[in-house]
Amino acid sequence: MKNLLILITLFLLVFVSCDNQKSKNSFKEGEISINLGGEPRTLDPTLNSLSFGSIYMIHFFEGLTKRDIKDNVVPGMAESWDISKDGLKYTFHLRTNAKWSDGKSVIASDFEYALKRAANPKTAATYSHMLNVIKNARLIISGKAEVETLQVKALDDYTLEIILENPTPYFLEYISVSSPYFPVRKDIIETYGDNWSRNPETYIVNGPYIMTERKQDEKIVMEVNSNYYDKDYIVAEKINILIMDDSNTALAAMKNGDLQFSVIEAPMGEIPSLMKENYILQEPAYGIYFLEINSQKGVLTNKNIRKALSLAFDRNYIISNVTKMNQIPAGAFVSPNLKDYDGKDFRANGGNYIDIDNYQNNVKEAKKLMADAGYPNGENFPVLEIRTTHGYFTLICEATQDMYRSNLGIDILIKSEEYNATYQAMIQKDYDLARTGWTADFSDPMAMLNFFSKTSAVNHTGFESEEFNNLLEFASKTQNQKERMEALHKAEDILFDYMPVIPIIYRMDPFMISPKLKGAIFNPLGRYKFNYAYIEK
Incomplete structure (x- = not known):
């Protein structure tokens, strides 16, 4: 009896010890924690405009097409479709077993409502x-046509017709990740207004996950949508999205086992050691980081000053001495790895607009441009301000500050803040220079240049060009691929003649990732998918 009591006591001690060990990061099977930056500006797919915001969207919603585990475009809410011979009419046949998270069927009119809502000024x-790309969309967005003329129509509950302006070979890829193409419920939005996407109770979605908890500036919790038709293939049953925008905080959480992935760039000083420990993920993206210039403000209205600022920016120095990573300096806007008409790289064919390997010559030219503009050696030049996010990009801006002071004799102030604050300042044109970025929505050079189109709501530089817009419009219509790509090259030529931005580096972010996280999908469009992710034991 005494021996039995001793064995029971030992068993209880071991059990309690194991339980305490487990509670440090008490993840259940099928649960992961990730970070997508600070508090999302919106969870409404129609209103989202950020690449990291799009990660939320593809987990909460699903479009007519989607991407599979190998990142191929496959049927989503539409189980099949027909395309007319002229490539203009798409007839989508929706799944009859597709449900919203509240159990109602996903029907064609949900898509019609969502698209007309997005087009409505x-x-x-x-x-x-x-x-x-949809017929009449440009006219509607610019206020020249009624919303009801948008060529999107629910033929019945499970058949949706979309007519395009011109044949668009990338359309099925495009709608797999572009959140304005995701369905939303008219009855929910009309009942709850702007608040519909802010609370788990009213956030009715059709994707693989539902929102089960939301604490402002703390976390958003996703769990598998029990009404999702493909739920049996989901591995990550629960995804905790921890809200944070400080790299050191994110790194500490990761080292402690409380976080498996973060879009926050790793602390600069930690990157070499983190790379050795396999805590760094560097995935090339169809994207770019740059300084946006307010070309309608003060001295920045002078094109030569904008060019001088770009020439005096040493991209190779940034990579060698600040980021210290295997990145590509940006001498243009369209990123590498997007194809030209001949199958070769669009960027390689087009070349750079800034000779990034002859910095001293660039500085000489920049000084001459400044002198010609009336500011020799920076004399009487006003102090400019760069708005940027904290951490990684603040260090880049500090290096920029030194470059401009030592080479041009001008002073730059740095304002570090959350990105939402920078974005609002850009909308209001309350900035001189602002660090921002752009990631393509589909694998085509036009997806990069669309940032500057006349209907773009994200271009706050003041750049407007009728010729540029005509070239983009021609490229969207022609079926001659050589002429199409030539038009896009010419459009980029016009862009860099005006110089509304200072390219920094092409996107290859030093994201932090736990070596134990497996199964996540990272694609060059920046739409990272965690449906199949798990923590390796």
């Missing part, structure tokens, strides 16, 4: 230009 959807 009253909605002020930042990404409304993504609808430009």
Whole structure:
């Protein structure tokens, strides 16, 4: 009896010890924690305009098409579709077993409502230009036609017809990740207004996950949508999205086992050691980081000053001495790895607009441009301000500050803040220079150049060019691929003659990732998918 009591006591001690060990990061099977930056500006797919915001969207919603585990475009809410011989009419046949999270069927009119809502100027959807491929969308967005003329029509509950302005070979890829193409419920939005996407109780979705908890500036919790038709293939049953925008905080959480992935760039000083420990993910993206210039403000209205600022920016120094990573300096806007008409790289064919390997010559030219503009050696030049996010990009801006002071004799102030504050300042044109970025929504050079189109709501530089817009419009219509790409090259030429931006580096972010996180999908469009992610034991 005494021996039995001793064995029971030992068993209880071991059990309690194991339980205490487990509670440090008490993840259940099928549960992961990730970070997508600070508090999301919106969870409404129609209003989303950020690439990291799009990660939320593809987990909460699903479009007519989607991407599979190998990142191929496959049927989503539409189980099949027909395309007319002229490539203009798409007839989508929806799944009859597709449900909203409240159990109601997903029907064609949900898509019709969502697309017309996105096109409506009253909605002020930042990404409304993504609808430009649909017939009449441009006219509606610019206020020259009624919303009801948008060529999207629910033929019946499970058949949706979309007519395009011109044949668009990338359309099925485009709608797999572009959140304005995701369905939303008219009855929910009309009942709850702007608040519909802020609370788990009213956030009715059709994707693989539902929102089960939301604490402002703390976390958003996703769990598998029991009404999702493909739920049996989901691995990550629960995804905790921890709200944070400080790299050191994110790193500490990851080292402690409380976080498996973060879009926050790793602390600069920690990157070499983190790379050795496999805590760094560097995935090339169809994207770019740059300084946006307010070309309608003060001295920055002078094109030569804008060019001088770009020439005096040493991209190779940034990579060698600040980021210290395997990145590509940006001498243009369209990123590498997007194809030209001949199958070669569009960027390689087009070359750079800034000779990034002859910095001293660039500085000489920049000094001459400044002198010609009336500011020799920076004399009487006003102090400019760069707005940027904290951490990684603040260090880049500090290096920029030194470059401009030592080479041009001008002073730059740095304002570090959350990105939402920078974005609002850009909208209001309350900035001189602002660090921002752009990621393509589909694998085509036009997806990069669309940032500057006349219907773009994200271009706050003041750049406007009728010739540029005509070239983009021609490229969207022609079926001659050589002429199409030539038009896009010419459009980029016009862009860099005006110089509304200072390219920094092409996107290859030093994201932090736990070596134990497996199964996540990272694609060059920046739409990272965690449906199949798990923590390796």
